[in-house]
Amino acid sequence: MTSTDALARFLAEVERRAYRQAAFAVRDDQAALDIVQDSMMKLAEKYANAPAEEYPLLFQRILQNTIRDYYRRQKVRNFWITAVSFLAPGRDDHDDEEAMEYVQAADEQENPLNQLATGKNLALIESAIEKLPTRQREAFLLRYWEEMDITETAAAMGCSEGSVKTHCSRAVRALSVLLQDMKE
């Protein structure tokens, strides 16, 4: 089997989970798709000839870094948007009211209680995972969804094994509490 075939098989296996991971992190489907595509291209460009058993760890590192790059770009973009909107004339309270209405509507749509009423367990869990702190979510998803061991998770996250254990434990407890609250 050539390296390209191995890469294709690996990507086919991992792409959906990678998409969900990115979506949990950035909460934007289109951005999540872009992040996954960028990560795939980076893996293909730089590590296509790497041994197939190294793909999971390499891909996860690339994916996590690409998500962090997205956060940085968003931060800069938000700074400029805020600066421009502050300087731009014609700001009035009407815009703020519209924005508040939009936020409230979105909250109602994403409210776990509403989803519970329709019996969407998956949506509840996804919503709870989205609410986790970034590092806890990363640790939880890498450790349990990607089935990495503690060492691999630590390597992918760039932290110590002890930190991974702590993050995982806290993530599971937080999920338990969040889901309990949502069901009540």
Place this chain on the structure above:
Amino acid sequence: MNEDTYAKELIAVLDKGLASLRPEVTSKLQISRARACALASQRAYPQHFKSAHSLAWVDWVRQHRTVLVGMLLIMALGGATAVWQSSSGKDDSTVSIDTELLTGDLPVNAYLDGHLSKWVNTSSAY
């Protein structure tokens, strides 16, 4: 409940959810994968080609090392000779003018007003 067991139960639900991704999402993921694989295959071919080519070149250089060094020496010697000849040729022309000036063996034009410098310049141009 054990943390691991609880986490695995949650993951089982998430895994089931992967099957119900929207069709446009799955098609975009497939397109991304196809692009990545195309890039990987493009990268793989030139690398093999380049490495084979560079290996052949290194072998050829090793086999003909003596000849290459000899050719480089000959080229360096030829260059040095050309430079030396051109510089000595310039000296000769200056020497002949100096001799003519010292011996007073100058053409008649050189004795006319303003013609000496002109004669020197035209002579050095030869």
